Amino acid sequence: MDKFTKITGVACPINQANLNTDQILPARYLKWTRAQGIGKVLFQDLRFDAEGNEKPDFPINKPEWRNAKIVVGARNFGCGSSREAAVYALYDYGVRVVIAPSYGDIFSGNAVQNGLVTAIVADEEAAEIMGALSRTPNLPVTVDLEEQTIVCGNGTYQFTIDPVRRMRLLNGWDDIALTESYRDRIAAFKAEDRAARPWAIPRSGA
Amino acid sequence: MNQPQTIIDKLWSAHEILRREDGNSLLWVDRHYVHEGSFHAFGKLAARGVKVAEPGLTFGVADHYVPTRGSRQNIANPELARMVRQVEENTAQHGVKLFGLDDPRQGIVHVVGPEQGLTLPGLLIVCGDSHTSTHGALGAYAFGIGASEVAHVLMTQTIWQKKPKRLRVTVDGKAAPGISGKDIVLAIIAYIGADGATGCAVEFAGSAIQALSIEGRLTLCNMSIEAGARCGMVAPDQTTFAYLKGRPYVPNGTEFDKAVEVWSKLTTDSGAQFDQDVTLDANAIAPIVTWGTSPEDALPIDASVPDPAREANEDRAKYLRGALEYMGIAPGKKLTDIAVDRVFIGSCTNSRIEDLRAAAAVLAGRTSKVPGLVSAGSTLIKQQAEQEGLDRIFRDAGLEWGESGCSMCVGINGDLVAPGERCASTTNRNFRGRQGPGARTHLMSPAMVAAAAVAGHLADVRPLLAGRKV
Numbered sequence: 001m002d003k004f005t006k007i008t009g010v011a012c013p014i015n016q017a018n019l020n021t022d023q024i025l026p027a028r029y030l031k032w033t034r035a036q037g038i039g040k041v042l043f044q045d046l047r048f049d050a051e052g053n054e055k056p057d058f059p060i061n062k063p064e065w066r067n068a069k070i071v072v073g074a075r076n077f078g079c080g081s082s083r084e085a086a087v088y089a090l091y092d093y094g095v096r097v098v099i100a101p102s103y104g105d106i107f108s109g110n111a112v113q114n115g116l117v118t119a120i121v122a123d124e125e126a127a128e129i130m131g132a133l134s135r136t137p138n139l140p141v142t143v144d145l146e147e148q149t150i151v152c153g154n155g156t157y158q159f160t161i162d163p164v165r166r167m168r169l170l171n172g173w174d175d176i177a178l179t180e181s182y183r184d185r186i187a188a189f190k191a192e193d194r195a196a197r198p199w200a201i202p203r204s205g206a
Numbered sequence: 207m208n209q210p211q212t213i214i215d216k217l218w219s220a221h222e223i224l225r226r227e228d229g230n231s232l233l234w235v236d237r238h239y240v241h242e243g244s245f246h247a248f249g250k251l252a253a254r255g256v257k258v259a260e261p262g263l264t265f266g267v268a269d270h271y272v273p274t275r276g277s278r279q280n281i282a283n284p285e286l287a288r289m290v291r292q293v294e295e296n297t298a299q300h301g302v303k304l305f306g307l308d309d310p311r312q313g314i315v316h317v318v319g320p321e322q323g324l325t326l327p328g329l330l331i332v333c334g335d336s337h338t339s340t341h342g343a344l345g346a347y348a349f350g351i352g353a354s355e356v357a358h359v360l361m362t363q364t365i366w367q368k369k370p371k372r373l374r375v376t377v378d379g380k381a382a383p384g385i386s387g388k389d390i391v392l393a394i395i396a397y398i399g400a401d402g403a404t405g406c407a408v409e410f411a412g413s414a415i416q417a418l419s420i421e422g423r424l425t426l427c428n429m430s431i432e433a434g435a436r437c438g439m440v441a442p443d444q445t446t447f448a449y450l451k452g453r454p455y456v457p458n459g460t461e462f463d464k465a466v467e468v469w470s471k472l473t474t475d476s477g478a479q480f481d482q483d484v485t486l487d488a489n490a491i492a493p494i495v496t497w498g499t500s501p502e503d504a505l506p507i508d509a510s511v512p513d514p515a516r517e518a519n520e521d522r523a524k525y526l527r528g529a530l531e532y533m534g535i536a537p538g539k540k541l542t543d544i545a546v547d548r549v550f551i552g553s554c555t556n557s558r559i560e561d562l563r564a565a566a567a568v569l570a571g572r573t574s575k576v577p578g579l580v581s582a583g584s585t586l587i588k589q590q591a592e593q594e595g596l597d598r599i600f601r602d603a604g605l606e607w608g609e610s611g612c613s614m615c616v617g618i619n620g621d622l623v624a625p626g627e628r629c630a631s632t633t634n635r636n637f638r639g640r641q642g643p644g645a646r647t648h649l650m651s652p653a654m655v656a657a658a659a660v661a662g663h664l665a666d667v668r669p670l671l672a673g674r675k676v
């Protein structure tokens with residue numbers, strides 16, 4: 001996983017509460033592997049009509065926001081299905097940061113596994129940033145993970161993110177290596193637990 | 207005396223291998239369910255050249271891509287065939303038991319786990335699927351994870367988590383006849399919102415919850431994710447133990463009695479503190495349907511859809527306009543005036559035998575005004591329903607009786623609602639395009655779907671139940 005420290009780029013506001021992962025990546029693309037180009041179908045049904053024509057009023061279709069590296073959303077961004085491919089789609093499209101007041105738990109967990117930052121700001125701050133971007137669409141936005149700041153025009157906002165997730169993103173860490181370092185503790189737990197909870201093992205011969 | 211604990215605390219500490227200073231805990235996983243969608247994770251294992259750590263605690267099903275019509279042994283659609291073959295190969299390669307298409311126990315992962323007795327009280331259960339919360343109905347700590355985490359669990363049988371906040375949702379009182387677990391959970395989501403339980407583990411408590419059957423509790427916990435919850439659970443009780451006894455993977459004989467003794471203690475101690483408490487009155491719950499594109503857009507059937515013109519908050523008004531436009535409903539329209547084009551009874555939310563019986567009780571001797579599909583949650587439930595003659599009732603009413611799978615809940619097996627079509631559905635998500643691009647979904651209980659079928663529009667099931675045994 002790539003390390004993340006700081007980024008400056010185009011930010012696209014998408015002012016929709018409860019923007020679920022079915023909207024981020026429709027289910028019919030779930031059988032795709034990442035190598036098939038999942039970034040191409042990000043927000044597919046929001047971006048295109050049934051005939052495959054672009055919907056001009058969907059923000060990321062606007063020329064100024066097409067190359068977004070940052071998406072600014074509303075509450076409960078990424079709720080719904082656990083599909084990690086929703087994160088792959090955002091990342092492969094080029095998005096490195098999402099800014100929103102809250103996230104679906106599974107989505108933000110998936111994000112950190114793939115180097116996507118989920119920055120949390122207050123409702124009013126998200127609204128303010130979206131407002132600024134609507135007035136000045138090509139206003140560059142800087143997100144600094146070390147400082148936990150967002151700079152957007154004249155405004156500077158402090159964002160929150162779980163400190164463990166922040167560390168992992170800054171260092172590009174992967175869970176598995178960390179877990180492997182506790183191998184002995186896991187084995188000891190397992191041995192003790194098997195004795196203490198024999199009923200937890202599925203009955204064999206079923 | 208020890209500090210009183212909630213059921214959430216008890217289940218959490220029983221699985222905590224270690225807690226780091228940063229607050230992250232490594233938890234032991236008792237059961238891991240995989241399905242066709244787990245291919246990303248198996249790919250990660252292949253890339254590292256490693257094997258599944260605990261194949262005996264890992265169980266696979268074929269559900270998301272399986273056809274409900276036509277041959278299931280020779281799947282006509284090559285893409286679906288490939289997805290099913292992939293899970294067969296991945297599980298076989300790692301020595302993981304699969305309930306595949308040739309297995310009479312095949313079904314939807316969240317139906318099969320409880321049905322086979324793989325899901326037990328006190329277990330920590332994960333699956334790469336958000337509706338894993340379902341299994342909490344039996345007193346398990348169960349939550350959905352993403353593909354990277356699935357790979358982590360496959361490799362280590364553990365998962366990193368931060369302890370969530372504890373939320374108790376108490377529903378006291380007596381639900382009226384015809385009111386099901388689905389109505390209760392939709393009422394809860396409408397009340398607390400689609401993010402009302404974000405970051406929380408939820409215990410559902412109160413007399414109305416205790417009165418629910420296991421089927422009803424499974425429906426309830428299934429949809430706790432639609433309120434954003436990490437997991438939802440109901441403390442195990444006599445109803446739970448009676449449900450589990452004799453199921454294939456459940457301990458038997460004296461082992462069962464010993465387990466029940468342990469399980470009986472998995473309740474919230476009196477005086478234990480939750481971070482948040484929410485209370486609802488079951489007596490006040492009417493049959494509920496959704497009208498919009500989020501499960502929180504739920505109203506009693508005698509209500510009317512909102513009118514954006516009467517909404518003061520501009521963001522909210524904009525949302526209402528967008529949702530109503532997508533759903534093709536005029537502002538302020540009465541719910542019972544909304545005509546439906548199709549019905550669907552199925553999914554891990556409402557496809558168990560009790561659900562099929564509830565729908566059949568309404569449909570018996572009546573015809574559906576619209577086409578529809580009924581897909582049992584497992585092949586065993588399908589068989590049981592056929593023994594009880596429920597399939598005849600559905601067929602005689604004009605509905606299709608399909609094989610078991612996720613089917614029209616997510617449409618990736620080809621069972622789609624056409625663009626612009628309106629479907630009364632027992633599923634869990636009314637998201638835009640969930641049942642197919644442009645599809646319009648109204649969520650409700652199986653009995654209410656049956657009522658919509660008979661009426662041809664959204665309808666209150668209660669008058670249709672008059673004089674019938676339910």
Ligand code: SF4
Pocket residue numbers: 269270314315316335337553554555611612613615616634
């Ligand atoms: S029935 Fe629907 S919600 Fe349940 S596991 Fe299948 S796709 Fe997911």
